[in-house]
Amino acid sequence: MKKPKVLILKNSISTYNTPTYNILARMFDLTVGYYLDNKSIIEEEYTPLRLDYRKVGPFVIIKGLRSLIKQYDVVTFVPDPHVLSYMLLPYMRRRCKVVSWGIGFRCSYTHPYIVDRQHTLVDNLIYRTCFRKADANIFYMKKALEFWSDKDIDKHKVFIAPNTTDVLNVDVAAGMKRTILFVGTLYKQKGVDLLLHAYKQAMSRFRSSIRLVIVGAGEMREELETYVKDNGLADMVVFPGAVYEEKVLAQYFQEALVCVSPTQGGLSCPKSMGYGVPFICKKDAITGGEIYHITPNVNGVMYDTDSDLVDILVDVFQHPGRYVDMGLKARDYYYHHATCAHMAEGAAKAIRFVLGDKS
Numbered sequence: 001m002k003k004p005k006v007l008i009l010k011n012s013i014s015t016y017n018t019p020t021y022n023i024l025a026r027m028f029d030l031t032v033g034y035y036l037d038n039k040s041i042i043e044e045e046y047t048p049l050r051l052d053y054r055k056v057g058p059f060v061i062i063k064g065l066r067s068l069i070k071q072y073d074v075v076t077f078v079p080d081p082h083v084l085s086y087m088l089l090p091y092m093r094r095r096c097k098v099v100s101w102g103i104g105f106r107c108s109y110t111h112p113y114i115v116d117r118q119h120t121l122v123d124n125l126i127y128r129t130c131f132r133k134a135d136a137n138i139f140y141m142k143k144a145l146e147f148w149s150d151k152d153i154d155k156h157k158v159f160i161a162p163n164t165t166d167v168l169n170v171d172v173a174a175g176m177k178r179t180i181l182f183v184g185t186l187y188k189q190k191g192v193d194l195l196l197h198a199y200k201q202a203m204s205r206f207r208s209s210i211r212l213v214i215v216g217a218g219e220m221r222e223e224l225e226t227y228v229k230d231n232g233l234a235d236m237v238v239f240p241g242a243v244y245e246e247k248v249l250a251q252y253f254q255e256a257l258v259c260v261s262p263t264q265g266g267l268s269c270p271k272s273m274g275y276g277v278p279f280i281c282k283k284d285a286i287t288g289g290e291i292y293h294i295t296p297n298v299n300g301v302m303y304d305t306d307s308d309l310v311d312i313l314v315d316v317f318q319h320p321g322r323y324v325d326m327g328l329k330a331r332d333y334y335y336h337h338a339t340c341a342h343m344a345e346g347a348a349k350a351i352r353f354v355l356g357d358k359s
Contacts, residue, residue, distance in 0.1 A: 002029075002150055003027070003028050003108055004029065004030040004074060004351070005028070005029045005031075005032050005071065005072045005073040005075040005323070006024070006029065006031070006072060006073065006074045006075075006076070006351060007030075007031045007032075007033055007049075007068070007069065007071075007075045007076070007268065008021065008024075008030065008031070008032045008033065008035045008075075008076045008077075008101070009032065009051075009062075009075060009077040009078065009086055009089075009200070010032060010034045010037070011033075011034065011036050011043070011076055011078060011083065012034050012036040012037045012039060012173060013032055013034050013037070013038045013039060013040050013048060014034055014039050014040065014286050014303070015039055015040045015042055016165040016267055017040070018040045018042040018044060019042065019287055019340040020161075020167040020262065020340045020343045020344045020347070021044070021046050021327050022042075022045040022046065022307070023025060023044075023340060023341055023342075023344035024046070024344050024348060025045040025046040026045070026328070027344075027348055028074075028348075028351065029128075029204045030045075030046040030047065031046060031047040031048075031049050031072070032044075032046050032226075032262065032279055032303055033049040033050075034048070034049070034050065034051060034070070035050070035052075035053040035060065035083075037354070038050070039175055040243075042057060045179060051063070051065070051068075052064065053085075055144050058082055059082055059083075060082055060083045060084065060085065060088070061083045061084060061085055062083070062085035064179075065085045065089075068093065069089070069092075069093075069094060070072070070095065070096070070153055070342060071302040073096055073097065073355065074096060074097045074098075074099060074351050074354055074355065075089060075096050075097070075098050075099070076098075076099040076100070076138065076347070076350075076351075077089055077098070077099075077100060077101065078100075078101060078102050079100045079101075079127065079130055079131075080102075080103045080113070081122070081126055082249050084189070084301075085148050085287070086138075086282055087126070087130060088197075089125035089134075090130055090133035090134045090135075091133055092270065096170065097107070097133050097135040097136075097354035097355065098135055099134060099135060099136045099137065099138060099350050099351065100130060100131060100134045100136075100137045100352060101137075101138040101313055101347065101350075102137035102138075102139070102140065103139070103140050103141075103144060103288050103289060104140060104141070104144025104145070104148075104158075104289070105123065105127055105144055105147040105148070106109050106120070106122055106123055106126075106127055106128050107247040109189065109286060110347070112284065112286065113143075113148040113286075113287045113288065115143060115144065115145045115264045116147075117144070117147075118150065123148060126149055128148070128152050128153060131148075131153045131158075132153060132202070134157075134264075134308060135157070135354040136158070136350045136353050136354050137153070137157060137158045137159075137161060137350070138158075138160075138346060138350045139158055140160075140161065140162065140163035140288060140289050140290075141159050141160065141162060141288075141289035141290070141292050142292075143157060143165050143289055143292040143314065144289060145169075146192030151316040152340050154167065157353070159347070159349045159350035159353070160295075161271075161342075161343045161344070161345075161346030161347045161350075162337065162338050162342055162343055162346065162348050163267070163270075163288060163289065163290055163343065164267070164270040164271075164274075164290075164293075164334075164338045164339065164340060164342070164343050165170050165267045165270060165271045165274075165340070166274075166340050167246075167250070167271055167274035167275055168246055168250045168252055168337075169292045170201070170253075170275065171254070172275070172327060172328060172331060173304050173322070174256070174324045176254050176255055177256065177320060177323075178209075178210060178211070178213070178255055178257070179210060179211050179212070179213045179252075179253065179255050179256050179257065180199065180211070180256065180257060180258055180302070180313065181208060181210045181213050181215065181252055181255075181256035181258070181260070181272075181277065182212070182213070182214045182215065182216070182217050182253070182254065182259070182260055183215045183216060183243075183259060183260060183262060183268050183271075183272075184215075185216055185218040185264050186214070186216045186219065186220040186221045186224065187218045187219060187220055188219075188220060188261070188306065189263060189264055189286060190264040191261070191264065191282075192220060192222065192224060192229070193223070193265030194218065194262045194263065194306055195212070195214075195260050195261075195309070196212070196224060196227055196237070196263050197235075197306070198232060198236070198262075198306065198310045199233075199313060200315055201238075201310045202233055202310050202313035202314045202317065203233075203236065204327050205208055206314050206317045206318060207230040208317035209255065210316065211236050211237065211238060212233075212236070212237045212238070212240050212250060212319070213237075213238045213240065213247070213255075213256070214237065214238065214240075214292065215241075215242070215243050216243075217241055217242040217244055220245055221229065221239065224239070224319030225239060234249075237279050239316065240252070243260045250275060253272065253276075253277050254275065255272075255277035256272075256275075256277045256299075257277070257316055257320050257323045257324065257327070258277060258278050258279075258280050258323050258327075259272035259277045259278070259279050259280065260279075260280045260309070260313075260318055261279070261280075261281050261282070261285070261287050262281060262282055262283070262285070262287060262309060263282055264285055264286040264287070264292035264304075265279065265281040265285040265286070265290055266286075266287060266288060266290050266291060267314075268289055269287075269290040269293055269294065269300070270293050270334060271280070272315050272330070272340045273293060273299060273300065273330035273331065273333060273334040273338065274331065274334040274335075275331070275351055276328060276330060276331035277325040277330065278299060278300045278301060278323055278327050278329075279291075279293075279294060279300040279301075279330070280300065280301040280302075280303070280309075280312060281301075281302060282302065282303055282304070282309075283304060285301045285302075293333065293334075293337075295333070297326075297330055298326065299326055299327075299329040299330035299332075299333050300326070300330060301326075316344070325331040
């Protein structure tokens with residue numbers, strides 16, 4: 001039987017997306033179009049397609065998109081108002097079905113993931129109208145549905161593809177757990193300096209042999225290393241630098257009791273959970289919704305204030321077994337709800353729905 005032809009339209013292709021797209025490529029004749037970069041370092045089972053484009057002020061126009069979509073049964077797109085060609089797809093006269101695939105409402109570094117905020121003109125005029133006109137919509141997390149009322153959008157046309165990333169299947173052994181871990185680019189928005197301050201204060205309250213491992217590179221590294229040296233923490237804080245090989249990264253997670261990212265919680269949250277490590281961040285951390293994989297104090301921790309983080313780290317020092325158990329629950333959650341297979345199946349349900357398969 002001939003597979004339906006599906007085109008996924010993105011700004012860039014990321015390595016973390018490739019396992020999900022590869023699963024979809026086994027269900028559909030899949031092409032992934034992008035106009036910026038293909039950053040994937042994993043073998044692709046789908047067809048990557050570089051799109052020609054031009055910029056008009058802050059907006060992106062994809063050349064030949066109207067002709068391109070005629071070749072496909074279903075086209076999904078990231079709802080980015082700066083990419084006019086994508087946002088206009090639901091309004092075009094077309095044979096193919098069109099599905100949005102993204103966070104689910106306006107959200108960025110300057111517009112935080114707050115589902116109970118007041119709707120703006122942009123929300124209602126651009127996003128709500130686009131979601132209404134699309135044949136279906138895929139949201140990263142179920143939490144985003146709380147932003148919209150039943151009168152705003154048809155929630156029967158919304159499918160959840162939990163935003164996640166792949167992990168290696170490794171052992172989670174309590175005897176290996178001996179560190180607090182941060183993984184990510186070292187820039188101000190992630191609050192690594194806040195983690196260092198909290199670690200210093202926690203150590204002053206309860207001297208522990210649990211080291212802090214900061215994996216990553218970036219503009220703050222020199223400042224952070226200076227802080228460590230000036231505060232007598234050089235024997236307890238380690239900077240391995242950036243790590244891109246998953247096998248090496250997995251080893252750092254195997255040794256971690258917790259993974260902490262104070263003010264940003266993106267894909268490092270499900271990755272940490274997949275490796276059996278509870279993720280810790282502030283409740284108002286910058287996120288695309290990924291922190292809502294966490295059930296607080298069950299498989300991870302979300303806190304209110306910087307002093308709360310100090311208390312949490314002291315608790316990690318005093319009761320490490322509590323966080324080993326929390327990590328096992330995090331891993332169980334990941335494998336039951338947040339693998340790339342779950343993400344792919346959520347997207348596949350939307351695609352099947354618009355093709356007429358209501359199962």
